[in-house]
Amino acid sequence: MNAIPDGMAADRLRPCHPDHRVADYLERRWWSPLTVLDLLDGHVRTRGESCAVTDPTNLPELCGLEPAELTWRELDARVDDLAAQLHESGVGPGDVVAVLMPNSVALTATYFALWRLGAIAAPMPASYRRHELTRIVESASAVAVVTVTDLGDRAPSEEALSLIGELPSLRTVFTFGAAVSSAGRPLDADPATEESREAVRRVYGALPRSVNDCVTICWTSGTEAAPKGVPRCHGDWIAVGQAVQDGLETDPAAVMLNPFPMVNMAGFATSLLPWLLGGGHLVLHHPLDLAVYLDQLQRYRVTHTSxxxxxxxxxxxxxxxxxxxxxxxxxxxxxxxxxxxxxxxxxxxxxxxxxxxxxxxxxxxxxxxxxxxxxxxxxxxxxxxxxxxxxxxxxxxxxxxxxxxxxxxxxxxxxxxxxxxxxxxxxxxxxxxxxxxxxxxxxxxxxxxxxxxxxxxxxxxxxxxxxxxxxxxxxEIIIRGGMNIAPAEIEGILIDHPAVADVAVVGYPDDVLGEKCCAVVVPATAAGVELEDLVSFLRAKEVASFKLPERIVTVDELPRNPIGKLQRRDIRSAIEKVG
Structure with missing residues (x-):
């Protein structure tokens, strides 16, 4: 293999921003000329034998994968192996690949393997199912899906395989975990040959690259409508990561524990990018299991987390x-x-x-x-x-x-x-x-x-x-009789009430005023909480009367998306059913 095969021409690398903006950002040093691949390569050269990334200890229970802990050099070799396997199945520059996996070493290596090939990752929370996967593959014209064969009581790979033939762009489903179907292409069964890995590294090392090359298409949370695709390039992500790194101040001695899904701003900006910029050790976690999380904080002597x-x-x-x-x-x-x-x-x-x-x-x-x-x-x-x-x-x-x-x-x-x-x-x-x-x-x-x-x-x-x-x-502003009420303002006060473990404030229809406030509360104790308790608490804080909730609904748990944001549409639907 001496050249990029036909159909994988370098001009298929997708830019995000217009050329004049890129030139301006680089000239002003608002963007670094480095790519995320350059950052990885730098750590491999200078810190190759240091621990780089560690799996969650409960990964076997989550998806049947054995936990791994890799040095920077071992991570680099794993990236090479995955890149070679993906390339052999036709993934190349400019291709979009949907990724649905829990936080893991395998997920981290998959991202870098795709970027090494000039491909674009379209990540999504592991909790997404066939409905969301269909929308994202179709919207991004993804040629492949990378996922796991088991996730709790689900078989994500089977959900993805069922879309082949239904969605024109989708050609291949790559899997991690015990094979349950011969139709998927396992990435952790037979590693690529040394010759194949070297050839892919040589060929793609010569691929013309720019900090403006698209590397991810993330997705808005879709709490009110269908998710929107958010393309991001190397320059975007490193600028965001540097902003966070300036506050976190991580360094090669830092140990970072990431409990947010590594699929969007929450996971990339608060963990993946500061880890790449500052070096150190990235410990992965998600979905949140408090016992496992606390054990990881202690076991790895974690210095930074979210x-x-x-x-x-x-x-x-x-x-x-x-x-x-x-x-x-x-x-x-x-x-x-x-x-x-x-x-x-x-x-x-x-x-x-x-x-x-x-x-x-x-x-x-x-x-x-x-x-x-x-x-x-x-x-x-x-x-x-x-x-x-x-x-x-x-x-x-x-x-x-x-x-x-x-x-x-x-x-x-x-x-x-x-x-x-x-x-x-x-x-x-x-x-x-x-x-x-x-x-x-x-x-x-x-x-x-x-x-x-x-x-x-x-x-x-x-x-x-x-x-x-x-x-x-x-x-999300509630308009009561022409007066605007910010739910987050009231929630921020009520969360301090000793009888409240969690709370959401949403609007509900009123024939006279248009909307009124409903407090949806997870009680902190078995004794529960009454509307009068909340109203008195808010009055003591001198909150304006028009902002006071006029209804209360108690629930065992509030619906939140994978990064912890309230699913207000679901909450409103639930209280409408209560009547």
Whole structure:
């Protein structure tokens, strides 16, 4: 093999951004000229025998795979092997391959193998089933699916195989795990020959590459509609990863435990990219199993991890769990996806000696980071995020000075400049994506000035507008008699009620006022909680009367997507059925 075979021409590598933007970002050093492959190769050269990546200890129970722990050099060899096998089955530059796997060494190596071939990964949470898989394969014209043969009581490979012949683009289903069908192509049965691996590395090493080459198509959560495809290139991801790395401050001695699915902003930005940029050891986890997670924190002497706010709160309340595990190595925890209770962030820092970073991000490239070095006071850091557009203020992350930020009143279109004003967050800069995958979005997400319209409502805060406080998603605002109510604001207060373990606030129809508030609560104790308790608690906090819930529904668990965001559509449907 001396050349890229016919049909795999280098011009099939897919760019994301227009050439002039790429040239501008590189000239200003807003983007690194390196690719994610360059970052991997650098660690292989300099830290080849150091531990790089470790599987979850419960991987056999999850999907029947034996746990692995690889050095950087061993990871590189595994990537070569997978690349050769994928190539032999026809995967090449510009091809989209859907990936449906739990967090694992196999998933990590699969991504790099695809990128080494110039192919594009279309990752999705392992919890997705045939319905979501169909949409994503069809939308992205994926030529293959990489998945596992078993996942709990499911057979994802069989679900994928059933789509061959139904979806024109789909040719092959690659599998990890015990073979259950001769139709799939196993990737962990017979390794590629040494000759094949060397040939693929030689040929694809000569493939012309650009930091603008698309490497992933991630997917919006789809809580209100069908998921939209979000193409991302090397330059996008490294810019986002560097922003987070500036706050996490990981280094080659860091041990990172990732409990978020490595399929989008949450997993890539908070773990995969900081690991590649800072080096160190990446320990994988997901779906969340608290006993396994706590064991990993202790066993691997984890220094950095991420936790949803609900887990932060629960662990703070459960001194017995903390006492049963040695968490003394833990230095920093990233959290986001929901408002952070300020008292919880304070107590983690002052009582447990662990700094909590406030992350706010989206697949489209919104990337705000509340870091301890910027905001030492944990109470402020929990509630507010940095306003990168604030005059005469610098921030620890270099992306701050490269990002233009506006708050725009969604009703008037005017820019919000007064402290206390609220508006939609709009951004422009090197972390922002180029636009949705064709055919997956009804309209452009950018305004006439080229700013990304995030759909997130923030309030301008601080003495000089140096902070932003998240209010809510614009489409989730409840309008009661013409007054706007932000569910996240009320949820952030009610989560501190001692009888509340978890809470969602949603609107329900009212013939007179249009909508009213319903508090959907997971009680913290068997005694439960009454509406009057919540209303009294909110009144004591001097919350405006029109924001008070007028109905309560108690549930055992709130539906959340794989990264912990509330599935409000499902919650609203559930309370409608209750009546």
């Amino acid at each position: 936790m949803p706010p609900a887990i932060l709160t629960m662990l703070l309340q459960r001194a017995d769990l903390r006492a049963a595990h040695d968490l003394s190595a833990l230095r920093r925890v990233g959290s986001g996806g929901a408002p952070l209770p300020p008292g919880v962030v304070r107590d983690w820092q002052y009582s447990l000696g662990v700094e909590v970073l406030n992350f706010f991000g989206s697949n489209e490239g919104v990337c705000l980071l509340g870091a301890p070095s910027d905001t030492p006071d944990p109470m402020i850091r929990a509630e507010y995020l940095p306003n990168y557009g604030a005059p005469e203020r610098t921030w620890v992350t270099g992306v701050a000075e490269r990002t233009s930020v506006r708050l725009v009143d969604p009703a008037t279109g005017e820019q919000v400049t007064e402290v206390g004003g609220r508006g939609e967050l709009r951004l422009q800069g090197p972390t922002i994506f180029a636009g949705y995958l064709a055919g997956t979005a009804a309209s452009s997400p950018f305004d006439d000035d080229g700013y990304l319209c995030s759909g997130d409502i923030f309030e301008l805060c601080g003495d000089n507008g140096e902070y932003l406080r998240f209010v809510d998603r614009s489409k």
